[in-house]
Amino acid sequence: MSKSRAIYSDTQLFAASLFQLKVTVWERTADDIPVRVDDGGIIEKITPLYVKINGAYYERSDCEFRVDTSDVKS
Template sequence: MNYTYKVLKSDIELFAAALIQVRVYGVQLLGDDLIDIVDYGGVVEKITPESIKINGSYFLRKQFEFRVDVKGSTG
């Protein structure tokens, strides 16, 4: 089984994730394909044009990428 992720970019994707209460995690892009996983996930609690609230913490949309795990299979 191969585990991958989907980046949530649009408001509708973020709203859908909040509605179905899927675990979303915040990733800070550091450049040169380096990332820092800042929050290992939780339910989206609030969405504004500037930020996303996950597990009681706010993340600026300009500084973070929001991802959900997607299970896939190879074969």
């Protein structure tokens, strides 16, 4: 099983975009259970409120963005 790391800050999102890392999108249900809503793709656009991945906009305050740590070089 691969491990992933959440990215939140503008800098982390920009770096993931710059290095074209595959980013998955997660949301939490009302029961606080994480559910993957997008299997992943390259970040196309970052705004203060939204992140665009695979042509869809995801609200930053409602979603968690994750990168596979095996894609990240130390």
